[in-house]
Structures are given as C-alpha cells and as structure tokens.
Amino acid sequence: MxxxxxxxxxxxxxxxxxxxxxxxxxxxxxxxxxxxxxxxxxxxxxxxxxxxxxxxxxxxxxxxxxxxxxxxxxxxxxxxxxxxxxxxxxxxxxxxxxxxxxxxxxxxxxxxxxxxxxxxxxxxxxxxxxxxxxxxxxxxxxxxxxxxxxxxxxxxRPRFPVSRDRGLEIADAFMAATRSGDVTALRSLLAADVVAQADGGGKRPAAPAPIIGGQAVAQFFADLSKRPGYLPPQILARGLIDGLPGIVSLQNGVLQTTAFAIEDGRIVAIYVTRNPDKLQRIGAMVGASGE
CATH class of the missing domain: 1.20.140.160 (PhyR, sigma-like (SL) domain)
Structure with missing residues (x-):
C-alpha cells in the first residue's frame, strides 16, 4: 500500500x-x-x-x-x-x-x-x-x-443526563418490569411524556406508530408479556447504543436492540430496532441472528 x-x-x-x-x-x-x-x-x-x-x-x-x-x-x-x-x-x-x-x-x-x-x-x-x-x-x-x-x-439535548452505569441500571429495571408485566413498576421508570418507537421495517412485528405518554407506554410493554407464546427476553449484551444506555436481546426469537434516553432519572424515550437489515453487525458481535 x-x-x-x-x-x-x-x-x-x-x-x-x-x-x-x-x-x-x-x-x-x-x-x-x-x-x-x-x-x-x-x-x-x-x-x-x-x-x-x-x-x-x-x-x-x-x-x-x-x-x-x-x-x-x-x-x-x-x-x-x-x-x-x-x-x-x-x-x-x-x-x-x-x-x-x-x-x-x-x-x-x-x-x-x-x-x-x-x-x-x-x-x-x-x-x-x-x-x-x-x-x-x-x-x-x-x-x-x-x-x-x-x-x-x-x-x-438532555438537561440532566445520567452516567452509563446508572443508565444501565434503569435499563435493567425496565427489562425486569417488562418480563413481569408490572405496569406500576414500568410507570415509575418513565417520564410523563415518554415516547417509544419501534423500527421493524415491515420485516418484524413492531408498533406501527410512536407510543406517547407514560401510562400508554407502560401498558404497551406490560401487555407484551401477556400475549400467547410470550417468552421473556434473553439479554445478550449491555452497553451503549449510539451513546445511549442499551440492551441487545432476543425477544421471542427475534433479535432487537433497545436504547433508552434518560433525563433526571426517568426514561424520556425508548428506541427499539427490530429490522434485521439493521442488526446484522450487532448479531455477528453477540453471536446471534434471530429468526
């Protein structure tokens, strides 16, 4: 060269x-x-x-x-x-x-x-x-x-961002609450105006539009655990996803990432990526490809 x-x-x-x-x-x-x-x-x-x-x-x-x-x-x-x-x-x-x-x-x-x-x-x-x-x-x-x-x-830009370690503690608490379907626990982690978005790209099941508001987001994630055939998410890795605390997991066999924007100790935004076209690199990193 x-x-x-x-x-x-x-x-x-x-x-x-x-x-x-x-x-x-x-x-x-x-x-x-x-x-x-x-x-x-x-x-x-x-x-x-x-x-x-x-x-x-x-x-x-x-x-x-x-x-x-x-x-x-x-x-x-x-x-x-x-x-x-x-x-x-x-x-x-x-x-x-x-x-x-x-x-x-x-x-x-x-x-x-x-x-x-x-x-x-x-x-x-x-x-x-x-x-x-x-x-x-x-x-x-x-x-x-x-x-x-x-x-x-x-x-x-968040006015009161959290450290990486504290952010991952909140992310872990959120994942635990989704597994149990505990609406109260979920709601306690969320800001009142939280927005959740999921990108399935038409290739994986995902909410078709953003979900807005603490109660609506908490209920949505709690309801996931009550669906027929539900399996608790298998956490494959924890770290930063584009600078935000995040989790890489398998949810009912589907690879996904979940990133959390956190301000003043509460989750203000949740970004879930399920489109397999966007997860090939991460899948290779963690040794999983999903369905």
Whole structure:
C-alpha cells in the first residue's frame, strides 16, 4: 500500500463517522467512503493542498446526493424509521462524539444542508470556510444553517443526563418490569411524556406508530408479556447504543436492540430496532441472528 493509501486509511474512521451521522446507516456510510477512496485515487493529488479537506468535501457531497434518494425511501418506509444502531460494550476513548441517537433523530427533521453544516462545524470541528467549500454555500449561509440546526439539537439535548452505569441500571429495571408485566413498576421508570418507537421495517412485528405518554407506554410493554407464546427476553449484551444506555436481546426469537434516553432519572424515550437489515453487525458481535 502506498503512502497515499496509508493516509486515506488514517482518515477512514473519521470519514465513516461523518457519513454515518449524515445517513444513519453504517453500510451506506462505508459505501460512500469507498466511493470517495476511488475518487481519491483518480485525483491528481499534487493539486490537492489539504487531503482531509478534500476528502471531507467529497464524502459530504456524496452524502448529500445519497440523502435525496434516502428521503424518498423513508417516505414509503413501513412504521417508524430509526438509524442503524451502533453498539459499544464500552465507549472507546477519543473515537466518539456526543451525538446520541436522540440527537440524531433531531437532525432527521432538518434539511440535508443544515445537517451537513452542523455536523461538519459543531461535531467534527471544521471551520466555516471548509464547510462552505464542502456544501457549496457561502460561509455566512453556513453559519445560519448551523445555527438553525443547533437550536433543534439544543432542544433535544438532555438537561440532566445520567452516567452509563446508572443508565444501565434503569435499563435493567425496565427489562425486569417488562418480563413481569408490572405496569406500576414500568410507570415509575418513565417520564410523563415518554415516547417509544419501534423500527421493524415491515420485516418484524413492531408498533406501527410512536407510543406517547407514560401510562400508554407502560401498558404497551406490560401487555407484551401477556400475549400467547410470550417468552421473556434473553439479554445478550449491555452497553451503549449510539451513546445511549442499551440492551441487545432476543425477544421471542427475534433479535432487537433497545436504547433508552434518560433525563433526571426517568426514561424520556425508548428506541427499539427490530429490522434485521439493521442488526446484522450487532448479531455477528453477540453471536446471534434471530429468526
């Protein structure tokens, strides 16, 4: 491998993180970065003053193109759409950002350009001149785009987040309460305005729309334990799912992840991913594939 290839490999993890945060799919992010790699090798690199800026610009523009088709696909997606979950048993120092699943969902409500400007500047530390070159807008416009995105993210960011260990204690308590079907115990763990979403992608059973409110969410999960043929969830791994306390489990033979956004000691959002297309990597990690 030549020096240019080694340079690209050093930047690959960062480029994949940028693309994943833009697209919400690790598989699509890797495809975009591979496309950027091909373009990099076809480029006269003598004329490239800054390799990182060039590759960031290339990946960003490829992601913006990809988002056009991705948004069209999501309009016909069956049920709620969640990003492909990334699971970490332990967070890797220096290799993560603080953009949790909850904040990624907030970015989903933004335009592609707003998302790109915010991610490049606020998350990945690019100056606005570099951001402007990447997305094809003036620096002043990029500042406005990032500011609008920042307002959305600020509103979604928890004011009183919990530690990883405390978060997993609450997640364990929630899973125990779902096994017993104890509505009171479930309700005590949930914020009044909690929202639960499940992504089955039309390929696994899942709630067809978000469930809102503490009583409704508690009753929904309690009722699961009373269904014919119910088997208690088998917990395969505990850790962080896109920065949130989370559980990987088998529920009646179906592999799923459950991530919990927790604020001030109460669960404010539950994200359940059951779509098998989004769980292949996690299944390989924990040695399970489900049905």
């Amino acid at each position: 030549g020096e240019d290839g080694l340079a690209f490999d050093r930047m690959r993890p960062r480029l994949i993180r940028i693309a994943y945060r833009m697209l919400g799919s690790l598989a699509e992010a890797e495809d975009v970065v591979q496309d950027a790699y091909v373009r990099w090798h076809k480029t006269d690199r003598v004329a490239v003053a800054n390799a990182e800026a060039f590759l960031t610009r290339t990946v960003t523009r490829l992601c913006l193109d990809q988002l056009k088709s991705a948004r069209a696909r999501r309009e016909t997606y069956i049920g709620p759409w969640l990003p492909e979950p990334i699971f970490e048993a332990e967070p890797e120092a220096g290799d993560a950002d603080d953009l949790t699943l909850t904040l990624m969902m907030a970015l989903e409500r933004l335009s592609p350009l707003e998302r790109a400007a915010f991610l490049l500047h606020d998350v990945f530390g690019q100056d606005f001149d570099t951001v402007a070159e990447a997305i094809g807008r003036e620096p002043a416009a990029c500042r406005q785009l990032a500011a609008r995105a920042r307002d959305h993210v600020r509103a979604a």
